[in-house]
Amino acid sequence: MPSTTTSYDLVPRILPYLDRLLIFALLEHLSEQKLYPAEVLLQAKYDVMKDTNMMDYISETYKAIHGEDATVPQEITERRKVVLEKLVEFEKKAEKMLEIVRNPEVVNALRSDPAQNFSYVKDNYGVTPEMVDILYHYGKFQYNCGKYAEAAEHLYQFRTLSNDTELVISATWGKLAAEIMTLQWENAVSELLKLKELIDQKSFTDPLVQLNHRTWLIHWALFFFFNAETGREKLTDLFLSSAYLNAIQTSCPWILRYVTVTVLTSRNARKTAAGRSSTYATYQKQIRELVRVIKQERYEYSDAVTDFVYALYVDFDFEEAQTKLAESADVVKTDPFLVGSADEFLESARHLVSELYCQIHQRIDIRDLSARLNLSAEEGEKWIVNLIRDTRVDAKIDFSEGTVIMNHPPQSVYQQVIERTKGLSFRTNQVLAHMLTTRNATAAVSGAEGGEAQE
């Protein structure tokens, strides 16, 4: 289905929100998939790289496009020289600074407060703000040259010392990109969270700027899909936090596909992470939230993946859901970000369908259900057995009739009341604790005043 896959292809929409080098990474990924012709990708790669400082790579790509024998244009070789010179110059400039920050004594003395850190190095080593800024520029330059590890290091050092919020944000962006490029997912997640904090905290004078930052962050976060395990949960939280959900709705509804996939697949991650019963409740809540957003944004954006959710949860049209599921399998498999989690997604989707099926039906035809799940009858039966075993669904298979019989016991009133009041005592304690602390705080203030008066 080439037509549907390209019509569902989101890469062109995503590109404007990415960094040059991240685009490059994405293009690399695309060339593995052969969704686009190789020449086009090469040319695109060349265009992307042209303005970076990775001169060797540029000439290589150039040769790949124009044939092995083609001479690299003059300007590229010249720029190569300039870049090298600059690099040397930067190295010289930053040398002293690097020595200082690499000094183990200094490293040990550094704390979380940049102002304090700066005054420390200033007093002990005579560091000026300009020297700190050099770290930033050097880091940026190295990033442009493709030396991500060094860039990350320098930007980190810069951040521990600088107080300039603008540059710190910029440095954090740089570090996030560098971590992504070097595939340091653990670090990248912490950078992502830090950046989110910075964006949320900073009182942007122009809300539009804030929105743009969020949009970028959302798009950069997509790279976490390359990595199946780490940060998936964080990603779900990020996407579903109200500010970011709003950002998605206003500026980039196409991200909904990724939101859907993260939410649906988060089920498995959670199951392995902790077997608590509340996770299922949060999962349900997330799905509800997702359905709400998809419903709202349907007029602006829909693709096979969101349509699947819509058909399932809004229309309760299992046939439609079935066709959409088949379609979205194709979409997911061709999406550069999602290809890794395609199987996971399909499984979760099947889970959803069968769960809903079980909820609604009393007696289910196994063949029918299998068809709904795009499985053969035998596979379907296996699937159902697994389902019954895994989730505590009260169901039995009637082999002679080829049906599953669901037992829906009416929920007793006692059960309902217990269910509803379950969290109450915990929350009451929470409220009480909160009240006490606030009261103590105010009492401390007024007490101090009152005490003086009494004396």
Place this chain on the structure above:
Amino acid sequence: MSRFFAGGSSDSETESSEEELYSESEEEKSEEELSEDEEESTEEDESEIESSDEDDGRGFLKAGAKGSASRFLRGEESDESDEDESKRVVKSAKDKRLEEIDAIIRTIENARKINDWVHISNEFDKLNKIIAKASQQGDTPKLYIKAIAELEDFMNETIKTEKDSKKKMNATNARALNSIKQRIKKNNRQYEHLIDKFRADPDGFLLEAEEVLEPVSQVKMRKGAEFEAAAAAIRLGAAATAEDTSDAAFSTIGRGGRTITITPESIFKQLRAILEARGKKNTDKAEQIRNMEKMLSVAATIYQKIRVLLVLIATRFDLTTSTASFMPVNQWKSAQEEIIKLLEILEENPLYVVQEDAEDIDEDEEEPVPKDSKPLKIFGSVISLVERLDDEFTRSLQNIDPHTPEYIDRLKEESVLYSTIIRSQVYFERAKLDPSVSRVLVRRLELLYYKPEQLILSVEKLAWSTLRDSLESEITRYSEDEDASQLINAICVKLYNQDNRLFRTRAMLCHVYHHALHNRYFHARDLLLMSHLQATIHTADISTQILYNRTLVQVGLCAFREGMISESQQALQEICGTGRVKELLAQGIQMQRYAQTSPEQEKIERQRQIPFHMHINLELLECVYLTSSMLLEIPFMAQSGSSPDAKKKTISKPFRRMLDYHERQVFTGPPENTRDHIMQASKALATGDWAKARELIRAIKIWDLIPGTDNIKQMLGEKIQDEGLRTYLFTYGQFYETLSIASLASMFDMSEGKATALVSKMISYNDVAAALDQKTNAIAFIPGVEYSRLQNLALALSDKAVQLIDSYKYR
């Protein structure tokens, strides 16, 4: 008022110019008469003035017999012969004032002798009041200057002696002295130079003053007259006795002659006189306008033309007083033509700019011309004239009966107004008067937003066809294949980017309205939500609130057309649920029971009314609201059935009320109006008779007013099927153990798949306690879910407890 109109000619002018005449001729009166006059009371004086008005014609007649020079005079003979008419002394207002002043000054002098400061203080106040009146018309009498100068001296002296002497003044007196001290100081500062003059040469001044003591001296007249005479000349009219008071640079015009020789040179003077007279009583604006029209034909230079036009248009708008309901149509038209003329002049002469912040130009010496290709700024405001034109147009539409051809004729003139607005917009853009551009854009937008696309296009086409080709707007470039939405968008975007919050709000609302009118529900909704207007709209001014209500209603109607019933109901609820629809939409005044509205309030309310052609059809609105309420409420009622809080929760109160009322009726005849149709349909729907409900709803005639009637009816039919099925399951579900999907589908005339989907949805949302059986393809109802009262209460209690916890705010 009527007197002036009935008179046809210029009574008031005559009156004022007569005053001049009297004052001149009264010089000839003897001193003896004067003293007599002084004794007369003010009251008498006033009546005299009036009677002199009435006697006007008579006076002329008499005069004709007697001869020119002294016909208004109380000539000796006539005086004596008119003895029985009591002592009727004809005096000018000015004379009277002087006499009053004189009297007061004497009282002050008397009081001074006995050192009675309380008295002096009172008299001084009186004096100042009169002087304030007098100086409005001419300059301050010398008599007064002398008096206040002497008073000041005396006061200083008193204070000095007071300090020296041990003897205290009595308390009230002292207080009066203190207060008058302050007032004199303040007051005298105004007349400082005159007082100085008096001090420097008391004798000389006194000499003059003596002359002043006579009611009106020739000298003074000559001095002060120039201005007044100019005014008089413009007021034209009387002055049959060509006894020229002055040899100024104009000639007074004979009443019969009517040859008006307004020279270009005198235009400014005359204009100023008109401006001075503005807002005063007894100025005949119609006459002024006639004069200015003549001036306009005489005006030679561009500057003069602009100046005359500015004053002329403003005066035209002044014609409409608060008593008249709206500006006469012919006046409006001339005003409109003159605005166009003004714009034309301004367009052709880019070096002349009319600005609100321009400085007053002293035009007495020489006429200003733009120098060094720098634009000449002229004080004035074109935009306020255009706005006024628009306001007057709206006002006339508010007051004309919308069911008469007159209304339609008037409405046709909207295109003229619109092209004027566009033209001024183009001018403002070119002159870079940004605030004016926004203001004119708001006006333009408000003429467009409620119109459907085709109408906007035709209005635009008509307007641009009247304009010259060379005119082009930056913001809204006109082209043949124009898109109405783009036009609205362009205007709105421009307005979003300016600073005035009110304009932004209004532009936003108009934009939403336009989207909603063209069935772009999501655009409209998103824009409305993003504007966050719901939170702040109650602080806006009333006309903006009305616009907000209109917009909200339009969004609701749009949602209905798009088949989004619950969205529509929500949007309309706020307006239609109140029962004050007319008032909220400003489409007619609703009589409030138990509410007392004062006439003023009613008048203000009338001024807010939306002109008829912009109305949203109220009957259609009600119909849409009730229908959508029915579709939501009937299943809801069936669902809540017997549960204890069923009575409390309602989706739409008005709908419930009407339904109750309808059910209480003993006999129900066939439905007559929209409401009957919907109520009967509701009853049918509640019993599961969806086909009858559909028939009844489709029979409502007013759907024809919605474009795409058939689609709407189709949509409603489907909704009724769906809701009918839901209602049926809610109501009768408990009586079944199983229910075949096939029979259910055939009962509601829908496909099995759809029925399954609907039932699945209900099961999934826990609306009904049931499950599907795939083998038999039936719904199996799960028995025994009826709760006892205690159980229900326990559930409610647990709910409340959770709510209570949720409502705690962590701070």
